[in-house]
Structure formats: structure tokens, C-alpha cells
Amino acid sequence: MGKMILRLKMFHLSSRTITLLFATLLITIGTQLASHADTSQLLLSEDALKDPGSLAVKLQDTRAVISQHIAPQLSAETQQLLGKYDGISSPSLALQHALISDLNKILQAGPLYDAESFAEIELSEQTDALLAQNPQSGEALVRLNRLLLSDAYPHEVVSPIEKQAENPEGIEKCRENLRRIQLAREKYRDETNNDPQWLSELSPEYLDKKSLLCPADATNGKPGVLTDGAADPTLPCSYLYQFRPEQKTGQGFLLEIEGDMLPIVRCEHHLLNLSVSGKIYRKGPQRRIYNNSSVKSISIQTNSTSDLPEEVRKQIEEQPLKGGNNQVNRTIFQIKSSDNPQAKLREQFGEAFLESPEGKALLNQLTTASIDREKFAFLLGKSMPDIVLTDLSGKSAKLETLRGKFVLVNLFSTDATTCGPKLKQLEKLLTNYDATQLQVVGISTNDSAKAIKAFKEKHQLSMPIWVDKSTQMQTLLNRDTSEPQTELITLLLNRERVVKDVFIDFEPEDLSQKVSKLIDAQK
Numbered sequence: 001m002g003k004m005i006l007r008l009k010m011f012h013l014s015s016r017t018i019t020l021l022f023a024t025l026l027i028t029i030g031t032q033l034a035s036h037a038d039t040s041q042l043l044l045s046e047d048a049l050k051d052p053g054s055l056a057v058k059l060q061d062t063r064a065v066i067s068q069h070i071a072p073q074l075s076a077e078t079q080q081l082l083g084k085y086d087g088i089s090s091p092s093l094a095l096q097h098a099l100i101s102d103l104n105k106i107l108q109a110g111p112l113y114d115a116e117s118f119a120e121i122e123l124s125e126q127t128d129a130l131l132a133q134n135p136q137s138g139e140a141l142v143r144l145n146r147l148l149l150s151d152a153y154p155h156e157v158v159s160p161i162e163k164q165a166e167n168p169e170g171i172e173k174c175r176e177n178l179r180r181i182q183l184a185r186e187k188y189r190d191e192t193n194n195d196p197q198w199l200s201e202l203s204p205e206y207l208d209k210k211s212l213l214c215p216a217d218a219t220n221g222k223p224g225v226l227t228d229g230a231a232d233p234t235l236p237c238s239y240l241y242q243f244r245p246e247q248k249t250g251q252g253f254l255l256e257i258e259g260d261m262l263p264i265v266r267c268e269h270h271l272l273n274l275s276v277s278g279k280i281y282r283k284g285p286q287r288r289i290y291n292n293s294s295v296k297s298i299s300i301q302t303n304s305t306s307d308l309p310e311e312v313r314k315q316i317e318e319q320p321l322k323g324g325n326n327q328v329n330r331t332i333f334q335i336k337s338s339d340n341p342q343a344k345l346r347e348q349f350g351e352a353f354l355e356s357p358e359g360k361a362l363l364n365q366l367t368t369a370s371i372d373r374e375k376f377a378f379l380l381g382k383s384m385p386d387i388v389l390t391d392l393s394g395k396s397a398k399l400e401t402l403r404g405k406f407v408l409v410n411l412f413s414t415d416a417t418t419c420g421p422k423l424k425q426l427e428k429l430l431t432n433y434d435a436t437q438l439q440v441v442g443i444s445t446n447d448s449a450k451a452i453k454a455f456k457e458k459h460q461l462s463m464p465i466w467v468d469k470s471t472q473m474q475t476l477l478n479r480d481t482s483e484p485q486t487e488l489i490t491l492l493l494n495r496e497r498v499v500k501d502v503f504i505d506f507e508p509e510d511l512s513q514k515v516s517k518l519i520d521a522q523k
Helices: 001-040 052-060 065-073 077-086 095-108 125-134 138-152 171-192 245-261 310-318 341-349 351-355 357-379 419-431 449-459 472-476 510-519
Strands: 263-267 271-274 280-282 295-302 322-324 330-337 389-392 397-398 406-412 437-442 464-466 489-493 499-504
Touching: 001 330, 052 095, 052 280, 065 138, 077 095, 095 138, 095 406, 125 138, 138 271, 171 263, 171 271, 171 280, 263 322, 263 341, 310 406, 341 351, 357 499, 389 472, 406 419, 406 472, 419 437, 419 449, 419 510, 449 464, 489 510, 499 510
Parallel strands: 406 437, 437 464
Antiparallel strands: 263 271, 271 280, 295 330, 322 330, 389 397, 406 489, 489 499
8 A cells, every 4th residue: 555655656746747847848949939930020031122133233242341241151052143143134033032041041140240341331229239238149139130231231131120111212213224324335335445425425326315314303304403513414314424524534543443343323312323344233331332422532733733842743643533734733532531631641642742732731621520520529419408599580490399300400601612512412312301300400600691591592402591690509519609610510410309420521422321321210
């Protein structure tokens, strides 16, 4: 009897143990299934690729640091398909499926972030926050990797924090126009052994003139609207031609440096580039050839070459980018915002130029903007005070009334020659934004209402311009109000009036992309 009781106790304990083990197993499996479900929502699907053709082109271009990091992680089969893609037609379904499959493996394989590879990539606030947590596995790591991928290729890969995006209206028709322009250009080059001076030269022999009109251009190619002051002189044209006569020499020089990804035709509405090798891709942050906003073209001009020291004159005469005649000499070189201006000038023109009046003036011009931006860094992350300004009718105006919108506050003087054209181009680039989302405001520092009205009319500006009669903005920026303002200072505010960035003499494309990214991230 005692043995039987003992056996029953042993059976009872065994059953309980089995029950506990089974329950533990169910919890583990459930947790894994839940984790897998969460992870699967972050993986790429066919509709997660906004522009597979542009993504394929950029992955082909392994001169881009980020693509050097990602492309080698693709399978041999995918790399073979990628190598066969011509960069201008619609990528095959096989290539698209292969890219999705391989990128999903990369998202789950381990940390994607590498400081050097992402050095030129502007990361979203969400990416920065998750990156600070340094996840090494699980759903958090996959989410971080997906954010990093969409930050690296914002026009190509949908971010997990944005709504499922569709391509801009008319982009496929625009792509087809660029394909036709490329085909016509190839025929023109075959017959003339040269590039056309303007795209209109391709019509009607090589190209229907309708192909020069972007379907999203409501002006039907009105000169200067989408072509930024480089309007085709013969036919209405929506596309910016990079090899037009005054740019051809400089573009030829860049071609030697940048290679076949250099844009020859741009659509500023759809942010599409047609490269000299006939590839079509979207602008993006990876390299300056995808978006030239981080590069300044510096023009050095003297009334006579005899004004310069002999060593400098010789250096300038030997430069590949020179122009003018015996009275005027002009040399152009490009400098990135990350470059050291003094070192760049010394490398390009030598020590003698740095010691010349022209060199000193140029160095001062290049370094002042950088210094000024650092001076304004104290504003970042801070709320704007409720400053009272005056509109052009004399009524009070406050930034507080714009709470709930993103706001671009442009502090300028009508005497500064660069302010008007930059503000005009900025308005063009931001025309697609709803007024309930974004407001651009100008604030004049010391101009009369009459001068501002003339300024608005001259540059065809629609933005409200307010007057800072009591110099409150100048005081906020710690500027000496006795000195004239020569640069355009722009503050980017979020919906809570917090300063997210400061720009000095901004590049319009750079600023418009910054605004777009901030708005998309907070939808």
C-alpha cells in the first residue's frame, strides 16, 4: 500500500512537472510568434519600394559610400541581375523580388549601422533615438535597420513611420520623357559627335517637342519656372539642361571627376535625374552628384589678370575651368560645406592666391557663413519667444499665430542681393505644400514698407513679410544692429515653434528637402 502511494505521488509530481514545462513552452512559442509577427510588419514588400529603378541605379553606383556598405551584402544572384540592369527601363520583376528578399535578410542579419558608411546620411529623429538605444537583436534592431535603409534611400524605400507612399503624380510619364530625351541625345551625338547646346535642338528631327514638357508642370514649360533661370531659348521646356552653353565647360570638368552618374537633365518637380550614361535616378543624400545642394560653385573674377601675382596668374591660366577675355578672367571651383575653405583654396590655387586681395576676400566670404551658423547653434532645440512684429499695413503680427504649422522664418534685408532670388526659388520648390502644414515668412530687419513692397513685386514673392521695427529678432540672434545684414538667415521651426535648424544663405534644394523630411516624419 505504501509503495502504491509513493508511485501515485511520483506520478502526480511528474504530471505537474510536465504541465509546467508545457506551459513554459507555450509562452516561449507565443513570445517568438509575437516577435516574428512584429518583425514581419517591418520587412519590405513590393509596395514598400517607391522607386525600384532608382534604388537599383544607386546600388550599382558603389562609389557612393552607403552603397559600398550595402551592395556587397546582396547575394551573387542579385548582384548579377543588378549588373545587367540598364538603369533607364523598368527593372524586371526578378530583380525587384531579389532586392526585396536580400534587403529583408540584411534587415534581420545584424546591426546595419556603420558610422563611416552613414556619415553623409541625414538620419531622422526616430532613427537617432533608436540608435541611441543600440539594439542588437529582435524587433528593435529590425526597426532600426529599416529606418536606416529608408534614411539612406528616402525616395526609394518607404519608411516604417510614414504612410504607404505612392509615387508623385505624373512621374512615370516624366520618366518616359527622359527616356525619349536620352534616345534623341544618343542619335544627335552619333550624327554630330557632340552634345546639343539646348534640348530644343533635338526637336523635331530627333524628338517630339511634347517630350520636353513634364506632366506635372502646370505652366507648360514657361521659362524659368522649373528651369531655375536656365530656360530654353527656343521651345517651352520643363527640364533643367545641365550641359547648356554657359555650363558645358564646368560640367565637362565634373564629368572627369564624377563619372557617368553626373546628371545631364533634371526634373526639379519629380526630383529625377538623367545621367550622362543614360541612367535615371531620384535625387538623394548619398553623394553630391545625386543632389548638388551641399556643393557651392565659387566664381573668382578679376578685372585683369595683371592684377594678380605672377604665380597666381599662371595657376589660374592652367585651370581647366577658365573663361572670359583679356579684360576679365573667371575661374570656378566647387566646395562642399564640410570642406576646410582655407585648405581647399590653397589646394586649388596655391599659397600665393591666399595672400592676394581676392584670395583673402573669398576666404572671408566662405568662412563667415560657417562661423555665423555656429553662432546661431544656441537656438537649436529652443522655443521661439512670442515676438511682436508689424505687417505691411501696420498691423501687429505674431509667430504665435502660426503654431500648429511648420514655419520657415527668413530674416533678410532688401539691400542683400542674394536674398530675393533665393526666396523666390524656395517658394517654387515648396508650392506643393498645404498652407495648413507649412508657412514661409519673411522678416525684414530695417526696411520701409515701401521698399519691401517693391522687393516683393520685383521677385514675385507671395509669402507674408513682416517688419522687425524694434529689432527683437536681431537681439534674439545676438546680432549687432548697427551693422548691415548681408546674408539671409533662416530658422526652421516645428509645429511647437521649436527651432529645428538654422541656415545661412541656404541652398533652396537643400532647405526644401529638409522641410520635406521633417514634415513627412511627423505626419
